[in-house]
Amino acid sequence: MRTDSPKMRPFLTHLATWVGFAIYEQSIILITSTTKFIFLFALVNYLLNAALFYTSCNLLFPALYNRKRYFLFSLAALSLLATFAFFRSAVSLYLAPLLHIPELPYSVHQLWVSSVYRGTFFLLISTGYWFARNAIVLEKQKRDAERSLMQANVAFLKSQINPHFLFNSLNFLYAQVYPHSENAAKSILLLADTMRYALHEDSSGKVMLTQEVEHLHNYIAINQLRFNKKLNIDFEIVGNIQFLMILPLVLITFVENCFKHGQLDDPANPLVIRLETVQNQLAFYSHNKKRHGPKEKSTGIGLVNTRKRLEILYPDRHELVLKDEPDYYTCTLTITL
Structure with missing residues (x-):
């Protein structure tokens, strides 16, 4: 599939955003701490972040929030957050030793709190992303509807009246009527202006x-x-x-x-x-x-x-x-x- 195709552009945009965010975050961590960078460990963590993000904005919001099932949405969001915290903690507790990462300098409780905090961050980011994307889609739909409405109105008027014939006829009537009645001729001009504006x-x-x-x-x-x-x-x-x-x-x-x-x-x-x-x-x-x-x-x-x-x-x-x-x-x- 071509990388410049319309279907690939959103995917590549999201991928570039995640890669840029990961590079920025890992650079800050490497500069401010002595933590050793392990690619596989970082990759698994960012995949968990992405899973939380896209499950929230592509599943929970359309399936529950859009349908105004706010209580179920809240329960699902909390369950998703707890699941994320569980898997992130498990990765730190069980995958880190296999990759020879030094023992973490904090307790399981602190790790759990850190995971909840991290998950809440990406839940909020996904919420903002969903509302922004939804607003853009609604704006596009509104503009498409406006354009269709205006085109339909104009097409309807043009289907009922041939403007060229109409204005030529009114000009002819004006020339014929003016010598006999100035008021009637003025009415014809006003009618022509009115119809011209309507069309x-x-x-x-x-x-x-x-x-x-x-x-x-x-x-x-x-x-x-x-x-x-x-x-x-x-x-x-x-x-x-x-x-x-x-x-x-x-x-x-x-x-x-x-x-x-x-x-x-x-x-x-x-x-x-x-x-x-x-x-x-x-x-x-x-x-x-x-x-x-x-x-x-x-x-x-x-x-x-x-x-x-x-x-x-x-x-x-x-x-x-x-x-x-x-x-x-x-x-x-x-x-x-």
Whole structure:
């Protein structure tokens, strides 16, 4: 098997790490004491260390800790430690004389305590290694899921709409409509910008926050034209939104719900939208009066999809609170970008 193959690399990395650790440790022992170096004795001891290390991180953690069987895990870890201490003590007591190693300068009790201490050291190292490796694997899985989600979203949109045909058609409609109605022509331009943003593809899966905010403004402007600018909307941005990246089309879902289900023609109860940034913290807030008459039909898919996308890209880095009262609906979303 080639040494540069992907399957061999982890093995060679681990082997090099153990050899480097053994050389470093034995060098310190030789410099600071008069202990004679015996290769076979040292090899057996390091094999015991490695056995403890890999049994812990490759067997105990996946089989018990991952399944939340913490009591059994604790018992197994203690049993493993006792087994290691037994074999290490046996090696020192029975193998050392066969290799003509001078009698150890400490008692059996001290040897046992030393073995437990040594075993605890490698148990802790294996614990740290398992958590680090697990975190790397989870991060890779999360990134793969994010990439798959974004590719699926873009592929779905592109399968439904041919962008080249769409924008050519909108440009044609704009040219035809402009001489007759400037407002209608402006609506077509806003719609083109909105669709262009929705079909935007970025390899990172994120867009500039300024683009997301511009998309909100375009959506609001289209609806103002639909209702002859009679909608009461208070949209405020606090803080600097430059140079921040965000998952695209995540804020628009909450704004769309306000227009679908809100009563926005009441000057005393305007739709309130607040977007505030403090360093890399984003706080989005919307509050609207609910419309009790006929409402636009909604499947709720948009909100479910948005929740899933937030969970994938911002796990433990976002909080979404939806407050559904008899007369008012409030959304509060905070994200660490």
